[in-house]
Amino acid sequence: MRTLRDSTLLRHLLLLVIGVVLVIAMTATFSDYHNYELAQLGAYVCAAAGLTFLTGGNGQVSLGHAALMAIGGYTVALLQTRFSDHGVSGPWVLPVSLLVGMLVTAAAGALFGIAAARLRGPYLAGATLALGVALPGITSHYSGFFKGDQGLFVPFDGPPSGLGTGFTLQHWQAWISLFAALIVLFLLANLNRSAVGRHMRAVRDEEIASALCGLSVPRVQILAFAVSAAAAGLGGGVFAVWLQTASPGSFDLVLSLTLLSAVVIGGLGSLAGAVWGCLLVVYLGTFISDRVDDLGLSAASTAKLHDNLPSAVYGLLLIVVILALPGGIQGLLRRLLALRPRRGTSQPTRSTTQPTGGLS
Amino acid sequence: MTIPIRRRRRAVLAIAVAAALTVTACGSSKKNGGNNATGDKSAPGVTSDSILLGTTQPLTGPAAPGYSKISAAMKAYFAFVNDKGGVNGRKITLNVEDDGYNPANTATKTRKLVLQDKVFALVGALGTPTHTAVLDFVNQNKVPDLFVSSGSRSWNQPSKYPMTFGWQTDYTVEGKVLGDYIKKNFAGKTVCSFGQGDDFGTDGAQGVELTLGQGSLKSKQTYTPTNTNVAPQIGALKAAGCQVVVSFTVPGFTALALGTAAKLKYQPQWVISNVGSDIVTLQGFLKDATTPLLEGAVTDLYMPIPSDSSNSWIKLFQMVNEKYNSNVPFDGNVEYGMAMAYTTVQVLQEAGKDLTRGSLLAAVEKGGLTGPGLVPFRFSKTDHSGYGGTQIAVIHGGVAKLTGPVYTTDDKDAPLTEYTTAPAEAPASGLPG
Amino acid sequence: MSRFVFLTFNGLSFGAVYAAVALALVLIWRTTRVLNFAQGAMAMATAYVAISVSQATGSYWLGFAAALAAGIVLGAIVQLSAFRTAESMPPLNTIVVGVGLLIVIEAVVGMIYGIGYRDFPASFDTQTYSLGSTALFSDQDIFTVVSVLGLMLVLAALLTWTPSGLRMRASAFAPEIARLLGVRVSRMLTLGWALAGLVGALAGMLVIPSGLGLYPQAMDGVFVLGFTAAVVGGLDSPVGAVVGGIGTGLALSYASGYLGSDLTQIAALALLLVVLLARPSGLFSGTEARRV
Secondary structure, eight states: OHHHHHOHHHHHHHHHHHHHHHHHHHHHHSOHHHHHHHHHHHHHHHHHHHHHHHHHHHOOOOSOHHHHHHHHHHHHHHHHHHHHHTTOOSTTHHHHHHHHHHHHHHHHHHHHHHHHTTOOHHHHHHHHHHHHHHHHHHHHHTHHHHOGGGOEEOOOOOSOGGGOTTOOHHHHHHHHHHHHHHHHHHHHHHHHHSHHHHHHHHHHHOHHHHHHTTOOHHHHHHHHHHHHHHHHHHHHHHHHHHHSEEOGGGGSHHHHHHHHHHHHHHOTTOHHHHHHHHHIIIIIHHHHHHHHHHTOOOHHHHHHHHHHHHHHHHHHHHHHHHHHOTTHHHHHHHHHTTOOOOSSOOSOOSOSOOOOGGGO | OOOOHHHHHHHHHHHHHHHHHHHHHHHHHHTOOTTOOOOOTTSTTBOSSEEEEEEEEOSSSTTHHHHHHHHHHHHHHHHHHHHTTOBTTBEEEEEEEEOTTOHHHHHHHHHIIIIIIOOSEEEOOBOHHHHHTTHHHHHHTTOOEEOOBSOOGGGOOTTTOTTBOOOSOOHHHHHHHHHHHHHHHSTTSOEEEEEETTHHHHHHHHHHHHHHOTTOEEEEEEEOTTOOOOHHHHHHHHHTTOSEEEEEOOHHHHHHHHHHHHHTTOOOEEEEOGGGOOHHHHHHHHGGGHHHHHTTOEEEESSOOTTOTTSHHHHHHHHHHHHHSTTOOOOHHHHHHHHHHHHHHHHHHHHOSSOOHHHHHHHHHHOOOOOSOSSOBOOBTTBOOOBOEEEEEEEETTEEEEEEEEEEOOSSSOOOEEOOSOOOOOOTTSSOO | OHHHHHHHHHHHHHHHHHHHHHHHHHHHHHHHOOOOTTHHHHHHHHHHHHHHHHHHHSOHHHHHHHHHHHHHHHHHHHIIIIIHHHTTSOHHHHHHHHHHHHHHHHHHHHHHHOSSOBOOOOSSOOOEEEETTEEEEEHHHHHHHHHHHHHHHHHHHHHHHSHHHHHHHHHHHOHHHHHHTTOOHHHHHHHHHHHHHHHHHHHHHHHGGGSSOBOTTTTHHHHHHHHHHHHHHOTTOHHHHHHHHHHHHHHHHHHHHHHOGGGHHHHHHHHHHHHHHHOTTOTTOOOOOOOO
8 A cells, every 4th residue: 555655646546536436425324405405515514625725725715615606606507508598508518617617716815815915814815705695786886787686597407317316406516516625625635735835825824935945926826716716606606506596695795704714613724624624513403492392491592593693603613713722623633533634734833923912 | 464544545435435324314314204105196285184285495594584484374264174174084284494585595495395295286386486496396307386475477388397387476467467567657757766676576567567568667686585785776776767666576675665755865666576565564674664664555456454453354363373373474475475374274174075185276277266366366377477467556554555456467468457356255154165 | 976985984993993802912922922812702701791790780881991890810720720721831822822712612612501692782862963965984993903003092192191001011121121120020921911801801892782792603793803903013013903904904904895795804805915025023013132
């Protein structure tokens, strides 16, 4: 097994295959509703993986990743509608839409990255926050094209007949979503281990030194934004397919903050952490809400707790994890399994800029 | 020999993931408590003594003011019917899910009702932008989608969406009747519209232009429910010199429009769609300014005026409201919920003891239903729209008064027809015949 | 012309609120180098306190005062609990703590009060005075601008002319030296947060009446715009916060009035990016050193 230890690509390919097998096995046994939840998980994982790549791997905070998802989602919706209007169908239609969605979002991400390349710390956070809040407004303004709050339908072909008549739509959605997530994880994992990943971490940890070594800091940052945006765009496209609509309400500030929570709680910078975080965010919420329902309180109290207790728990977890457990769930797992730290740490080691209070 | 660390890690991670997911799957399947009836394929949600219905409602969010009372009223009427033995021996349970008037939430909650709760049918799902998001899903899953609480024409597409039925008067029909009144009473004045930026607003404006004439609306301003600053739009209406404003707004935004116009010292003739003109709801926002701001405002109603206690239907609903709805203030929203629940019970009864989804749809399409409406239903195999007309009402001194004839019309360019049949009286027992 | 006048006064009124939020953020940034993402949520929570106290005592102004007092207390509590640990950590951590706190505060408020809209009346009459057919401003608008400017002047006087103010500035400017000279630096930092909480609470009380009512997410939009204003003005500069706030208010008012109200957020984003492209640390920022 020396080849496995030496070859990153083979190792990741093996994980990918295991992942595919796991997905097929799980979705075959789950009920329709659970497959529906799994599809949501897949969409979140795509975007969260991108976010952890950007924020953990490159040190750029993004509070507006839902806006990037929106770009992907709406692109897919528009393309699928055009295809459907012209009667185009076939198994390649949806992958093409998703791919185009990814590319468009990557371009948008690169564009924003160019604008944001000079920004650091809170200024970058502010700019991404403004982006996250502003982008859905475009759908209201051009409501003739984007159908405003109502949103766009996402028509897509059901499962191919070769899979049998018992293969439900929810099962198919789970497959699309989870396979997309596996692909994103695979690609980002390889990127992390490559020169690109090393450059990104170098810029994150020691910006000036990296520049002195000949790295073009803005170029690395823009690339990071573009890649992260591509992942988010795919997540958004899958999200639109899952909900069968693309509307501004799906891609609001709450989603951006949820993605950030997932990524931090799971372990910033770690792709496995992104998966744990998304699992938590998707399943813990329903788990808590259902326990609340079981308590049998008055209708008013149940409603208040049902909607809010999950958020309160996430928020608390977020604070506790970032203050006490900086490695998140993945960090905790690593310590419990007594594993060596990976080569090339994925955790940010230092802040990049910290203007001192005394000198400004 | 010891297994290399990396392989151990891989194996552990894979097992952990699978275990976690299986655990959550098992855990969440146990949680289906009493509100999940099972049944056979043609009648999920129906057992020998119960029927499970579902609905998505804006219990919170920008459309909640007023509309949040509808589902409680529906439940109250169902409780009344259950106390009298239910429908063919079956008690009705209504699962209400809050979507906050956000189409993304509607998509999730509807799937929960259909896939997890396995309801027999959806009843009264509320909202034009919200329910449009789930039309495909609901029809793909062959769930009867009765009496959508909205006046959009999307619910009337029997060939594309055979499971979906409207109930209230279409916005286009409303617009035609309102436009006709404007033509007869405010001829020569500049007319504009202020509506929600989706099918609700566009259908309504379209209806007005069908009777007033194409292009007769000088300015068409829109709002989104997520943005409460309507000063720019009202300012634009004032700048365009609009003397009559037709508004297709949910109650919260009617209040915002009226209040903002008052602040800008702008006093057009307001013509307000039925869904946004309930006086009790508006009073919650405008308080003492309600009566002066609504003075002379024109609206339309297709059911008796909620404050008309001499009407047999209002008497019935007020009695149910007192006993089963904690005697909340009785307004147009409570009346709406109970009237819709009444129609639901009617079709459930008509569908018979052998209750299946097919028999339910047949019962609706059979037509011939009566109820508190001032106009008849148009249900048939080829028409899923619901009430087909309305009557003008003018508000004076904080009270609405019906005026003029009752009109029926279609949602294309047919002329208005007067409907002269007197509305039916409420049944003595309070239950449909 | 009359539209322009109305939009100008409208913009000034909202601008004062954004300036208040921006000032609160700047106060905290200057003293502890933390960006408080929970500022808006804290202001919202104090508004709920106002409702509870008003209902209990029957007096609007007692509720108002209670909100301001709650702002002071909440600011101090938040700093002493969550942010004290975070202050020494990389900036990302403080951002995340702020976001976490935002989520927690909104959720807790929702659990106590429910997430429906609560009636939230304005402090003064909202009918506008007019010159002929031109609508000008209302009593509420005057109160908004006057109270925000007044509070700022009081704070400026406090910081410049009182011994405590001097100690606060010393703690922010050179904490080690201040400590050596006997200043209780940590207490001064907490005081800074408390004052920021006060300013934020005032902003909340002034702006929430203009919407459909009070609900847990009521201050989210205002916070984003106040944040924009602070960033535009430069996080280190209180003057920048005020100028940024008023400027943002005016720019957005004109944008929504002439271009359409759905473009407000996009206009804010455009404003932010344009300013930051020219001056990445805001309009009134000084030069900063970075540790290499």
